[in-house]
Amino acid sequence: MDQVPDTAQHYIECDTGSCRNFSEFYGNTCHQRICDHCEQPHRKNNKIHNIVPYQERKRKLPSEKCKIHPTQEIDVNCKVCQDPVCSICFTSHHKRHDKSDLETIYNDILHRCQKEITMIWKTLIPEAKNNVESLVKEKENIKSEIAKIRVSMKKRADELKEAVESVLLDNYKKMDEMENSVLYDIGKQQKETENYKNYLEKIISDYESKMSSIKHTELMKFQLDISLATLKMSRTSEPKLPTFTLGTLNKEEIAKQFGEIE
Incomplete structure (x- = not known):
């Protein structure tokens, strides 16, 4: 038990003779732990010994x-x-x-090291612990803030989708109006053409019926009661279909509308 750490909390016994009292002193010369009761006799018997408080002892x-x-x-x-x-x-x-006492050098080194170790325990480690706790909180804050940004970006993307959907619905509406207009014109022409076909078929039917019973004397004077102008139907106009021209997808412009990350 020659070396007891400064932080030791156990009972430090005097090792002078058979004494086992609590040691308050230490003999740097004899490397003995000395209690208050044995300190004066020890000094008397060992005048050249260097006796110091236990915490100031030199290690053997x-x-x-x-x-x-x-x-x-x-x-x-x-x-x-x-x-x-x-x-x-x-x-x-x-x-x-020249020479120097190796034990003194040894204790000087231990003292400096112990001083550094104490500083590490009392200052650097608590600072490091606080920094770790601070970094943990910072990580959580960063995660939280980035999560908020992601939510904001998703909301913006949904708004852009809704805008595109609105544009699409507006164009669908225009297309429906154009389709109805074109189909109406074609339906009108279809009906006129069917009426004209029925008219021509009636002319043929009347002609064949007339020819089946007409007399020779009447045939010379017979004329169809029609004109070429009547037979000719005006040419139907070609339907004008709508066209769709693709717009230019500009990623940079879309990104500006979406927003930027800084």
Whole structure:
């Protein structure tokens, strides 16, 4: 239990002798947790020890053996070479170099990292969470607004369809009027032609009836009581049918009438 997170909520026991009271202090030299009761005796017995409040403690340097001297711990940092080495290596190969306490460097790094981690937890993560929530709401708003636009576009399309349908119905009405007019004229000519045909058939019938009983003396004086002008019927006029000229479908003009997306 040498390293207890700053955020730990469990009971931190004093590990000085058999004492198990709550620890308020920490010995950065001996790496022991110290309670308020043991703090003064510990200072008295270990005058060179650095005792600080528990939250200001230094973490114990993790154990790592030197590859050249397996029985030695790496505990020194060469300031010139910036290499962590054991005491023997430093004495042998870094005689004229300055050294620094590796544990101090280790704790400085941990302190900076912990500060960054705390900032991440307290600032960046809440900001990111708020941004995510904001983006979720923004997505829903966008979906809602686009749905409204789609409804508006559909309504406009229906209006254009109704307009086209109205134009079609107006043209149908005109066509009906033209059709009735043309059919009326043709019907009138048809009736006149049938009457004329009946008239000609009557002339033939009267002629054949007359010829069957006429005397020779009367035949010389017989004349049909008709004239060429009567026999000739005026030529019927050709019906004038309506024509339909396709208009130019201009997609750009239709798009202007429909509306634009910006």
